[in-house]
Amino acid sequence: MDLNLYRIFLEVAKTGSISKAASSLFVSQPSISYSIKMLEEELKCKLFNRTAKGTELTIDGEKLLFYVEGAFNMINAGCKTVKDSENMISGEIRVGVPTHIGIFLLSKYIQKFIEKYPGIKFTIVNRATSEMVDMLEKRNLDFIVDSYPIDSNRKDIVLYKLIEVSNCFVGNEKYKNIVNEGIINIEDIQKYPLLLPPKITSTRKALESKLKDRIDNLEAIIDVPTTEVMLELVKKGLGIGYFTKESVQKYIDSGRLYEIPVDVELPKTDICIAYVDNFLANAPKKFIEMLNSEIKSASYTKEKSLRLILTQECTYNCSMCHKEGIHSKKENLLTNEDFAYIYEIANKEYGINKVNLTGGDPLLRDDIQDLLIKLKQKNAKITMTTNGYLLDKNIEIGNLLNKLNISVHSLNKEKFEELCGKKDSFEKVINNIKMFRAQYPTLNIGINTTIIKGINSDEKEIEELIEMAGLLKVELKFIELYPKNAKEFVPIHTLEPILKKLGFYIVKSEFRKNIYTNKKQIITLTRCTCSVVCDKANKKEACKNNNDLYITPDGKISLCRKIEDEIDILVQTKDKNNEELILRLDTALKQMGSSCKY
Numbered sequence: 001m002d003l004n005l006y007r008i009f010l011e012v013a014k015t016g017s018i019s020k021a022a023s024s025l026f027v028s029q030p031s032i033s034y035s036i037k038m039l040e041e042e043l044k045c046k047l048f049n050r051t052a053k054g055t056e057l058t059i060d061g062e063k064l065l066f067y068v069e070g071a072f073n074m075i076n077a078g079c080k081t082v083k084d085s086e087n088m089i090s091g092e093i094r095v096g097v098p099t100h101i102g103i104f105l106l107s108k109y110i111q112k113f114i115e116k117y118p119g120i121k122f123t124i125v126n127r128a129t130s131e132m133v134d135m136l137e138k139r140n141l142d143f144i145v146d147s148y149p150i151d152s153n154r155k156d157i158v159l160y161k162l163i164e165v166s167n168c169f170v171g172n173e174k175y176k177n178i179v180n181e182g183i184i185n186i187e188d189i190q191k192y193p194l195l196l197p198p199k200i201t202s203t204r205k206a207l208e209s210k211l212k213d214r215i216d217n218l219e220a221i222i223d224v225p226t227t228e229v230m231l232e233l234v235k236k237g238l239g240i241g242y243f244t245k246e247s248v249q250k251y252i253d254s255g256r257l258y259e260i261p262v263d264v265e266l267p268k269t270d271i272c273i274a275y276v277d278n279f280l281a282n283a284p285k286k287f288i289e290m291l292n293s294e295i296k297s298a299s300y301t302k303e304k305s306l307r308l309i310l311t312q313e314c315t316y317n318c319s320m321c322h323k324e325g326i327h328s329k330k331e332n333l334l335t336n337e338d339f340a341y342i343y344e345i346a347n348k349e350y351g352i353n354k355v356n357l358t359g360g361d362p363l364l365r366d367d368i369q370d371l372l373i374k375l376k377q378k379n380a381k382i383t384m385t386t387n388g389y390l391l392d393k394n395i396e397i398g399n400l401l402n403k404l405n406i407s408v409h410s411l412n413k414e415k416f417e418e419l420c421g422k423k424d425s426f427e428k429v430i431n432n433i434k435m436f437r438a439q440y441p442t443l444n445i446g447i448n449t450t451i452i453k454g455i456n457s458d459e460k461e462i463e464e465l466i467e468m469a470g471l472l473k474v475e476l477k478f479i480e481l482y483p484k485n486a487k488e489f490v491p492i493h494t495l496e497p498i499l500k501k502l503g504f505y506i507v508k509s510e511f512r513k514n515i516y517t518n519k520k521q522i523i524t525l526t527r528c529t530c531s532v533v534c535d536k537a538n539k540k541e542a543c544k545n546n547n548d549l550y551i552t553p554d555g556k557i558s559l560c561r562k563i564e565d566e567i568d569i570l571v572q573t574k575d576k577n578n579e580e581l582i583l584r585l586d587t588a589l590k591q592m593g594s595s596c597k598y
Contacts, residue, residue: 091283096132100227193239543593
């Protein structure tokens with residue numbers, strides 16, 4: 001079939017004249033006449049009648065025009081679609097993804113992509129992985145996002161990991177008492193009705209493999225194929241479910257569901273992407289590029305906290321206080337509204353949802369409750385670090401906190417008050433902790449103890465602190481003194497034999513801390529970030545990846561705890577200049593660690 005003959009036919013039919021068609025197509029009239037003759041011979045029918053006014057379609061010609069015109073319209077539309085797709089004016093992206101992954105991972109990126117390219121349409125398909133793979137192989141999907149591995153025999157399917165996510169056991173109010181009792185033995189999880197993914201899933205297989213040395217046969221009362229169904233069953237109290245943590249995080253944060261702590265680190269799930277090599281159109285290709293970039297950036301900032309240094313004022317004068325690395329005088333220039341605005345931008349742009357309120361002592365701010373309310377309204381997960389002296393005057397803040405850290409460096413009254421420089425403070429702080437625990441039995445309360453040679457470093461004092469934390473039903477964190485060359489310095493790892501002697505064992509190891517339990521208490525051994533960075537080959541990268549965003553009370557981002565390296569955001573914050581504030585936050589995240597003196 002010679003499409004050019006049909007193109008000429010269409011032009012003659014539209015213009016009603018061979019001469020006009022010749023002029024329009026930039027060819028001679030005899031050439032047009034010859035082409036029409038050839039087409040008529042090929043179709044064995046007459047297409048035009050010649051008249052004094054030009055040409056008229058015959059009945060057969062009118063029939064042919066209907067189809068030819070439609071065909072060329074489709075061709076033109078196809079060409080335009082391809083061009084528009086290249087220019088991102090229009091196009092379609094067909095994604096295969098389980099709903100729970102789509103909700104916590106893809107939805108926000110799809111929204112962001114559509115805001116940038118409003119002409120792009122998304123089609124979301126949610127089916128069994130095997131069905132989605134079949135659709136991908138038949139080119140009915142552009143790509144799949146699902147748990148790793150995604151099985152296919154095709155060699156042209158590209159498969160790589162996007163992100164690693166955590167899993168957890170979760171129950172409703174019915175299982176709240178388990179959470180209050182602390183970490184439970186993983187063997188005991190089978191005492192409760194379990195809702196698990198089907199045995200054929202990679203998630204279930206990974207869980208059973210992880211627990212095989214401690215649980216011979218992990219059984220569920222119901223094998224639940226989808227997260228949506230499992231979530232509804234857990235909400236109704238039918239049992240404890242096993243979830244990708246990100247898919248239920250908002251329910252945990254709001255107190256509607258409770259994460260069940262166990263004494264083993266549960267397997268993580270790799271989320272991957274799969275697509276057919278050399279098949280992607282421009283729109284899905286650009287979306288995947290954006291997805292990779294955004295997830296990489298989000299993974300970097302995800303574990304960061306926004307550390308708000310609310311004031312440098314303090315009721316104590318501790319000799320070992322590092323003042324959050326801020327040694328020059330800072331005025332309290334940022335208001336509660338300013339701090340809340342900074343959090344809102346950090347949360348929206350970088351996914352940061354953890355806020356640590358520190359100082360000085362944040363309780364010295366008269367308007368601290370107002371700030372907590374503003375942050376809570378924006379769904380911030382709030383930790384406050386205080387010396388505890390003013391807790392009795394702020395008892396109402398407990399409902400607004402996710403965690404409360406209280407500094408207690410010795411149980412010896414004389415040593416305690418010598419360290420903090422304030423008389424009659426020891427009994428008051430201990431009583432305040434007891435009062436808060438009684439008032440808020442489920443609040444995560446922790447005691448922070450900096451280990452100092454000659455003050456609290458011998459075995460007896462360590463054991464007394466552990467015993468006290470157990471009686472108060474609070475977590476205990478032992479913190480290594482900084483800097484390492486201080487004469488009172490004690491390496492934090494020297495406490496490990498004491499913990500093991502008392503029956504504690506390690507359940508989790510992170511960048512600068514190890515977490516221990518004896519199934520009743522949680523104890524953490526922590527080093528200062530700067531101390532850990534000193535031991536790393538790439539110190540600047542380690543500093544950048546593991547430091548939080550420190551906001552000083554005078555409206556600056558502090559980039560280093562050791563030297564005064566800051567980025568001013570006061571004007572941008574006061575003016576509510578989103579664009580400029582984001583630029584400066586971007587700069588801070590990129591420059592963090594660049595001036596590391598180590």
